[in-house]
Amino acid sequence: MEALMENLLSNVDWTEIGWASWDTLVMVGMSLLFSVLIGLPLGVLLFLFGKRQLLEQPVAYAVLSFVVNVLRSVPFIILLIVMIPFTVMLIGTSLGVAGAIPPLVAGGAPFFARLVETSLREVDRGIIEATQAMGATVKQVVFGALLPEALPGIIAGITVTAITLVSYAAMSGVVGGGGLGDLAIRFGYQRFQTDVMVITVALLVIFVQLLQMAGDRLVLYFSRK
């Protein structure tokens, strides 16, 4: 049995796999962090500037919405390439784990912003009205009522974004990013090492499953409806 395993997975270097997994974790974790930090306020602004909302601003909404749509409509593989000069300017390299993070954030933040906007729109207008009737400022409406009420939806949005970032991170292997995707492309694809391919794909599947389960649990925990 052991011999069989040895034979089947002859090309698999487990230390390499371990490092690649860690790199994927770092890329997804860091880009998720920045996507949320940028996407959350962006989503809140999109919501507030929208039609018949608290800070209705048709021009500002149109501009923000356009930028978000542009970033979302560029296929990520293209975004990776287009971003290279900017990434180099920002952190000095477009390679490796660090080099993959700026394009990941550029892809993840607008995606998450839209999800935030949608989940804020799901909040009952009556709750906003009631909070305003109590004499709340716009800031208090956002932090006291809107965000807590939309929290389950926002957490679900973070889960979806994280999973999207896992697949984006794998793609970044094409332009020299690190992680499991890089491994799959260099060994699994270019050197025809099918066993490496299978293991990396399996690890990605497990990773996505874990993210979804954790996300679902959190959503359930914060849902009071």
Place this chain on the structure above:
Amino acid sequence: MIVFDQVQKSYQVGGRAIPALHPTSMTIETGEVFGIVGHSGAGKSTLVRLINLLEPPTGGRILIDDENITGYNASELRAFRRKVGMIFQHFNLLSSKTVADNIAFPMKLAGIYSRTEIHERVDELLKRVSLVDQADKYPSQLSGGQKQRVGIARALACRPTILLCDEATSALDPQTTQSVLKLLADINRELGLTIVLITHEMDVVRRVCDRVAVMDAGEVVEMGAVSDVFLHPKHPTTRDFVFESENIDRDEMQQDLQHAQGRILRLTFRGESTYTPLLGSVARESGVDFSILSGRIDHIKDTPYGQLTLSLVGGDLDIAMNAFEAADVHVEVLR
């Protein structure tokens, strides 16, 4: 005192101004329960939202205790809104906060209360609305009546002087409606709070209001003491509401009257006269025979009233009419 001085409101829809409230002037006295009744779309929701400027008026002035609130800047407006509580048809509680946190919410927003002040006030309010055991529950775990009680407690948190009720009982069953209305009446009596409530049910007005305005198509078409408006409605819309609340089918009533003989009178008794045994003695004195076509005895707020529709045959009708009027009974000749 809330004074509307030629207040109007219109909405811009596709470049055209659609009027929601035609220029309206009226006064709501301090400490009274003022009802606004109307069908949906009559403009009553707009009217109540003008009082806390959730809807800014497009014309006229609104004076509250002699202050023109339409001239307030943003921070004055926020301070003013804390003095005006509001409850809603669908309660509008925060689903992410417990009952206690919902009640504490307006005090936290105000930012002028200490932690202990908030804590004590929440306890006090939980007791007032009989929800002490539910303090740590979330709104989704409560019944409709309990949710509205939380809404009331929350509206009272910052000790307002005015309470606005937007169809507060329309989503509740009849029994729960009773208990919520009783709570509102108690609050009005004990705290001297001015209550403005809008509803499409005349029954709600009859139970708790002192005065009422009837709205139709963005206009106040009738206004006065509830007993006057209720017992002697003048405008067709008001009549519709009164008949509706008494479950009277007007076609059926007309048919009934056709079968009856002689004069048809409607007698309205109010207050103490409701319980006096009048019909027998009047019949003896005047020699008329009567039959009762319809009748009811009920209360307007705390005052009993009765209304009887009679057909009278034979005898001396003038003596009978005089006797009724002498006993302080309002007589209306229907035929």
